[in-house]
Amino acid sequence: PRVHADAERHRGIAAIQDNRILNRREMEAGRTVLESTPPHLGVDLHGACNVKPPCVYCDWDGVKEEEGDLVDAPFTRETLDAWGPFFDNAESLINCGIGEPFMMKNLDELLDVFARRGKVLEMATNGQILPDRIIEKLVGRDVRLTVSLDAATPETYARLRNDALPKILDNLRRLIAAKGGKGRNPKVWLNFMPMKANAHELEAFVELCADLDVDLMILRPLNFAEDKGLEWERAGYRFVYEEELLPFAELVRISGRAAELCRRHGVALGDFLDFGDAGLEESFAEDFAGGRREVAAAAAAEAPARREPAAGRKAALASPAPSGEPAMEPEPAAAETAAEPAVDEDGGSLGEARLPICREPWEHFYILRRGILPCCYGQGRLGPMDRWESVWNSTLLQEIRGDLAAGRLHEYCLESPACPIVRKRLHGGRIPLDRVLVGKLRRLYQRIDRLGFGAPGKVYRGLRRVVSRSARGAAAPGA
DSSP states (O other), rough: OOSSSHHHHHHHHHHHHHHHHHHHHHHHHOSOOOSSOEEEEEEEOOOOSSSSSSOTOOOOOHHHHHHGGGGGOOOOOHHHHTTTTTHHOOSEEOOOOOGGGGOTTTTHHHHHHHTTTTTTTEEEEOOOOHHHHHHHHHSSSOOOEOOOOOEEEEEHHHHSOOOOOOHHHHHHHHHHHHHTTTTTSSSEEEEEOTTTTTGHHHHHHHHHHHHTTTTTEOOOOOOOOOOOOOOEEEETEEEHHHHHHHHHHHHHHHHHHHHHHHHTTOOOEGGGGSSOOGGGGHHHHHHHHHHHHHHHHHHHSOOOOOOOOOOGHHHHSSOOOOOOOOOOOOOOOOOOOOOOOBBBBSSSSSSSSOOOOHHHHHHEEEEETEESSSTOOSOOSBBBGGGGHHHTOOOOHHHHHHHHHHTOHHHHHTTTTTTTHHHHHTTTTOSSSHHHHHHHHHHHHHHHHHHHHEEEEEEEHHHHHHHHHHOOOOOOOOO
8 A cells, every 4th residue: 555645755665665674684684795775874964063162072173174175065955866775765864964954055955855755854953043944844844853952051051062052942942832742743852961061960951851841862971082182161161071981880870860860750761872782781780770779869868758737647657658759660671581583474574583783784874074984983984975885885894794793893893982882892891801902002003193193104004015015025936
């Protein structure tokens, strides 16, 4: 049956679904060369931003240097047409660019194209540009709007960006009222990245999410990096990137606190520490549960003492007085044994299936100005922006898929220390020590290379060429 009255739209959505099914089967089979195209495309909508100076944790200069001549490359309908089946078969597009999409002059046209082609658009914004015209355009659209907020008060927001928080909250209230509240399109998600500067505002942030009636709160750790070198003086606060990074155990406790706070306030939570590799929960269960207990203990301590009137004292003594605090829900127990996967007549999965420890290189593909990446935490580009077709089944991406399907991390993954899967495996003792040491040495070399403006790397590569030529000369006949 048709999924839409428009025949062309029906064909497009049917193709999206067929590609999604094929992609899932290829992933479950552990295939490394894919006939399917990525169901989710990471895109780079706009390369400019209205927050100047940039957010304190944004490596604006470094990213724009990586983007090079493509920093001002337009993102247009022609861009989408050039991608062919990569756009046609994608069910969603995720804006991963470093810029503010609401500055785009052709955003209206793109929103119309996405809607007509049945695409979901996930778009990050700082929320400072949201006039009525844009709100009217967004209402009813299948858009997931992630607002980078990271603060519940003007004081903390000013530490990270500027003094625009009151304006942003007004924008969000107008948008949510215009769309008719939670659950309607566009979905509004508020992002909170815990760090030293804002960790104390977690509870206030959850309360803000509840007050605004947003669709989702996103908890995402500040990207782990030992050599960002970002330092700012902002609103009387000195921000040093490396000093803002919280210990991993504390991040897990914050996840537990956020889960309990969101449960109590009726706020849906998306936690990036849940990203992939579900088999490691037991390693961090105590810290997570400890975070939840902190919330319960604080709530119990703040609950006002209840005094019963004299006439009701006898009845009160007959049964325990309610605490007034909802009980913590127990964590669901892990299944003792995995169910056998059910398959259809073609061998396709109908239920539980063995999946790789990370699904990104099958399901996602990032075509960005700074290069093509296989995942949202990737640190090294696999090719330039215009080589998407050859990169999708390139040798390196095949190797990454093969290792992940076999249950191990590829070297590329280990060079992406911000990835939650890598961090969980590292802190859970699941990465061999020799691989940990090699990764640290590699990052140290990269840091020295950057500090030396690339000179150490050039010297190293030159010496390798000399040694290689000498070895070939020594092995030649008659040498």
